[in-house]
Amino acid sequence: MRKILIVDDEINIGLLLSKFLTRNSFSVSTATSGVSAMEYLAKESYDLVLCDYRLEDTDGKEMLIKIKESYPSTGVIIITGYSDIKLAVELIKLGAYDYITKPLYPDEILNTINKAIDTQTALNENRVETPAEAPKQKGSKQIYNQTDNFVAGQSAASKELLKQIQLVAPTAYSVILTGESGTGKESVAMAIHLNSPRKNNPFVAMDCGSLTKELAGSEFFGHEKGSFTGALYTKIGHFEMANGGTLFLDEVGNLSYEIQAALLRTVQERKIKRIGSTKEIDLDVRIIVATNENLTNAIQKGRFREDLYHRFNEFSIALPPLSQRGRDIMVFANTFLEVANQELNRNVQGFSEEVEECFLTYNWPGNVRELKNVVRRATLLTETQEIQLKALPLEISTYAKASAMESSISRTEKPRDLKNAALEAEYEAILKVLREVNFNKTKAAKILNIDRKTLYNKMRAINLET
The missing domain is CATH 1.10.10 (Arc Repressor Mutant, subunit A)
Structure with a gap:
């Protein structure tokens, strides 16, 4: 069950939110001050903090900074009765998922909460780690960045992938990542971001495959309150959230032709307007896109704009399937085992010889994502020191x-x-x-x-x- 901490010095609002979220299957705690909120966070892990901006002993900005410094895996949404766009942008850049103005509407806040938790979960799962001076132990993870973990191995395919990341990361180039589903494209995008001059600015990931034509404009560019039916509050779009940092667009080939045209204008002009606004906002955003389909074929079939493709394709990286990464499969497996042990409070030490042989010969159609799920499931089922063949699907x-x-x-x-x-x-x-x-x-x-x-x-x- 997802855990949410509500921080609001208005007891009635905290109580109403708590009841509503509990009915929607969340585990909820409430705090009425910044001090008590930090005490809650020190004792228990939360997926998300809903924090009122104006508290008696502090404010939402100060709380956001403290939470992100001490508990970076916890998402934060700031709630306030005052609409201040400059403040909203500042909070997003400091790491808040969103900034919501009162009054609160149940469906809207529930949708925002679910998106915030999904986004934070994706970021936590794809924290990047690439090799540096880590000990060369069997199954040990290779450290590249202290706070993020991208797993890279020693196979020729893995070394080439790492070389490409290190080559393009310091530049401002837009990048296209191609490869089969599950090969870790978001992890690579994060690795590029964290090894670029933008590493201290936002990394914003967006799944284009789940966007409808009606929502796409608002999600990309944001909207002003009242700009269309259902626009009950001002929303900051993903481009604006990522300003100064990196915007990662996954499954970009699924975007409609109309949205592609709007994206092309944005990429060319480096400016956006929120829906319902006449004010232009300057952008400084690096764009990384990912796809598991052949965009060249999509261009020939009239499903993807060639001019947009060339704007994105300043540099491209093809991610190898897991089956081509040799014994690096066990590097991934041991890393996932370590994570699963922490998640499940287990102490499984490794894999039997039969399981290791199986992992190295299996063709892994679901790639890294499939391997991660298999290891997590096997860790849950294993009651001995090693994962045995019977624990595998x-x-x-x-x-x-x-x-x-x-x-x-x-x-x-x-x-x-x-x-x-x-x-x-x-x-x-x-x-x-x-x-x-x-x-x-x-x-x-x-x-x-x-x-x-x-x-x-x-x-x-x-x-x-x-």
């Missing part, structure tokens, strides 16, 4: 069995009669198809043109029961 443990069987077949002496030759060819065909479809039996049976029952019988015959 069925498709991965079955894959390990298939690999062992395939290896056994390859070592077997060539059959001398047609019957054995036919059986070997059949086994190899079944194994090949199963691996291609990640052991989805329904898909495999369809490709092999047999029914599921026949497939199960043949799998049982080669010791691949599931």
Whole structure:
């Protein structure tokens, strides 16, 4: 359950917010002063702090600075009865997720809270760490930045990726990150930001894949209160939030053509206007975009603007899939194990030889994201010192069995009669198809043109029961 701390010296407001958020499945604590709020934070970890700007013993700006210095993984939203755009921008630059003016509307504040927690969670999960002078121990993380963790390994693909990050980070170039889903594009974007002159300014991540055409303008550029139906308060857009820092646009290929046109004007002119405002705001924002589709093909099909592509493509980095990173897979796995141990209060020491072999041979279609989820799940299920094969998801443990069987077949002496030759060819065909479809039996049976029952019988015959 997500934990929220409400800080407001008006007891009635704190009580109303607490009841409302509790009904919406949050765990809520309330404090009526800055001092008591910091005492709460010292005793317990919170996902988000909702802090009134005017408190008897301090103000929201001072609270924001203290919280971000001592508890950087906690998100902060400032609430006030006064609308001051300059102050709002200052608070966003200091690390606040948002600045909301009273009166508070339940649906709006709930939506803002959920977005703030999701954003902070993504930032916490993608804190970047790249190699420096860390001890070369098995499974040890490699430190590059004291507060952020991007995991880089020693494979040729990993070294090339790190070289590209270090090359482009000090520049002001816009960057396109390409690669399969789950390869860690946001982590790389964060690494570029943290190793640039902008590292002390905001890093703002935006998922373009979840944007509707109606919301996109407001999310990118912000809006003034009353500028359209439902605009109940002034909203600062992501470009303005990221001013002076870096704006990361994930799944940029999903944007509509109309929004692409608006983005092109912004990138060219380096100015924005909030919806409903005539005032231009100057921008100093580095843009990093990510996509798992081929934008060149999208341009040819008329789905992506070529002029916008060239504006973004001042530098490009192709992220390698996890299956091409060799033994670095275990560097990732051990890092994720360390994090999972902390999250779950466990003390799992490592992986069995069978699990390590399985990790190194599995094709990881979900890449780093899939590996992280597998390790977290296995850590939860493991009650011994090492993660065993039985703690892995069925498709991965079955894959390990298939690999062992395939290896056994390859070592077997060539059959001398047609019957054995036919059986070997059949086994190899079944194994090949199963691996291609990640052991989805329904898909495999369809490709092999047999029914599921026949497939199960043949799998049982080669010791691949599931």
